[in-house]
Amino acid sequence: MPTRNLPNDPHLDHLRGQAKTLLKGVRAGSSAAIALAAEFHPVSTLADAQLVIARSYGFPSWPRLVRHLELVDRYSRSPHQQPVGGPLDTPEQRADEFLRLATLHYGQDDPARQRSAVALLQRFPEVARSNIYTQVVAGDVDGVRANLDQAGVEGGPYRWEPLLYLTYSRLDAPNQLEIAQLLLGNGADPNAGYLWSGLPSPFTALTGVFGRGEGDQPPHRHRVELARLLLEAGADPNDSQTMYNCGPGCPPPYDDVHLELLLEYGLGRGDGGPWHARLTAAHPTPRQLLEDELVFASWAGLLHRAELVLAQGTDPEGVGTRHPVFGGQRPYELAAVQGHTEIAELLREKGAAPLDEVHEVYAAAMRGETPDVDAALAARALARLPHLPVRAAEIGRTEAMQALQRLGYDLGAVSGGAAPIHRAALNGHVETVRKLVELGADPEVRDPTYGGNALSWAEHSRQQAVIDYLRDLPRGTGTR
Structure with missing residues (x-):
């Protein structure tokens, strides 16, 4: 049954309110409430509604959900x-x-x-x-x-x-x-840790050793030696926050030190350790950790990391690989569309299914080939991956810009918090920035979060070549 994630820092009163609302909705004939009840359990009493709420979040019963919230409260910290x-x-x-x-x-x-x-x-x-x-x-x-x-x-x-x-x-x-x-x-306790503001991915001692994360914090200067001490003492290697902090949760460059060490001590195997036992449905299984890592490695073009994960027998078509952070795409789709050829070939060798017709269109456009498609297929492509030009600009795929425009994408549009020119500028892809301007993208377009233009994005990451190019542009360049 499909389930949803608990809200951050969940509270019992809020979930009780959801159950009461569900019960009222069923009694009032709400189609959404009736559909939810049909999916998980018939609702005629408040206890029935509580069971539906619990199951919708992946818990087998309301008492199990309550127990989970008690554990969150016990381990939650907000340093x-x-x-x-x-x-x-x-x-x-x-x-x-x-x-x-x-x-x-x-x-x-x-x-x-x-x-x-x-x-x-x-x-x-x-x-x-x-x-x-x-x-x-x-x-x-x-x-x-x-x-x-x-x-x-x-x-x-x-x-x-x-x-x-x-x-x-x-x-x-x-x-x-x-x-x-x-x-x-x-x-x-080698598995000592806490839940950061109640989030269900524990910040363990291992997490602290490896550092990084969204602020790209440095690892401990004894990261390998300390990590080995912890693992030898019984720290479980299926450490979800370490995997996030050293993967999709941090900026490049990447190394595989953490992954090699965790694999050596059993990442992807076992029962998930004490934190998985505590958090159950709210915490990924060892298999899911490897599947998610394969998705990330395929997206980021990390060949050695993909090899390490596939060597553990990870299924490239596993159910856990449809990771929402990457648009629900399979590892092979991510690698093939972005031109990570060696990873794509490896995934096919390991049993990945071929691309569908929409992803064939994406792959052709990313190679710089103008896809010959009818209006219906083009519309499907634009609807399925609206952020594709932003990603192409982010990785400096200059040759894709005109092909994506011909396919129907607006290269000046803000999508997912940034326009293509912002991401290209941030990462120093001056030729991509130049091509976007030639194709009509406005370098003065502002992102919705910080209100920055392309120049401010380049200045933020000290991309001098992009800064020089943008400063030399005549006023009004790119506006339409």
């Missing part, structure tokens, strides 16, 4: 919402400020925070000895030894275990590997 720069009048305030500054929290992380942590430590050296959490981050191995009875105790400003403060710290502190061994040998 990014804790401000810094407050009073430093007491030892406790100074210790908490030090920990907030020294660690990643995946909000507005900034290297300046770590520099401020060092400055605070220089001003108040005693902060390093405040408690086991500051000792871990400052590298005070003797202090940690004296407090090993607290190796698995939550505390500090984020209510984290000491191991999390160590793995999320980005200070250049000594003794990190020795301290990690001491903690793990004295009760620290």
Whole structure:
């Protein structure tokens, strides 16, 4: 049965309200409510409606959904919402400020925070000895030894275990590997983690070691050694947030260090570990993690990553491969359309089905060939992938621009938060920017989020060749 994702930071009162609304809708003859009940369970009582709501989110019963929400509440943390720069009048305030500054929290992380942590430590050296959490981050191995009875105790400003403060710290502190061994040998949980504002992908100790993510945070300087220590101690390699942070959740360039290590220790196998057991339907299975990784590797053109995943026996036609982030396309469709030829050939060897007629049109256009199609097929193509020109510009597929325009795409239109010229400028594809302008795209078009034009996108990523080209354009170029 098709299911939907729970809202971010879900609350029981909200879901109870959904059940009451469903029951009212069924009694009032609402077609949407009746269809939902028909899909999951007949509704005549509030208990029936609660069961439908639970099943629609992938849970077998209402009590199981309630239990899930209790777990979310137990593990939810919001470190990014804790401000810094407050009073430093007491030892406790100074210790908490030090920990907030020294660690990643995946909000507005900034290297300046770590520099401020060092400055605070220089001003108040005693902060390093405040408690086991500051000792871990400052590298005070003797202090940690004296407090090993607290190796698995939550505390500090984020209510984290000491191991999390160590793995999320980005200070250049000594003794990190020795301290990690001491903690793990004295009760620290190698699967320690938390749910960032209640989201169902746990930020584990492994997640902290590998860093990256949407803000492209640096990994721990001992990422491989620390990760191996955690995995040897029993950390489950099916780590969904690490896979996201080092994959679709971060910008290029990419390496495969995390993937090779996690595969070595069983990524894609087993029962998913304690976090999967806790979160059940809200958390991907080991197989789904590999399927999603194959989708991403095919989209991004990462041949070695695709080889690593396919070597595990991952089915290129698996049900999990229709990933919504990539328009519901199969790995082979993503690779073939974008011209990632080696990946496409590998996927076909592993059993991927051929392209349908719409994707054949896309592939031809992306090669720079003007597709000879009737109006109906062209309309289907435009409707299915409205963002294709943006993606083509993002990867610098200059030869595709005119073919896509002839197919019927508006190369100046904003789609998915940006126009093609914005993405080309951001990534430094000056020839693509030039071609878009020649074809009538307006370099002054503004994106809806930041209100930036093509020049501001280029300036944001310091793409000097694009900046120079755009600044030299006569006023009014590209406008229609």
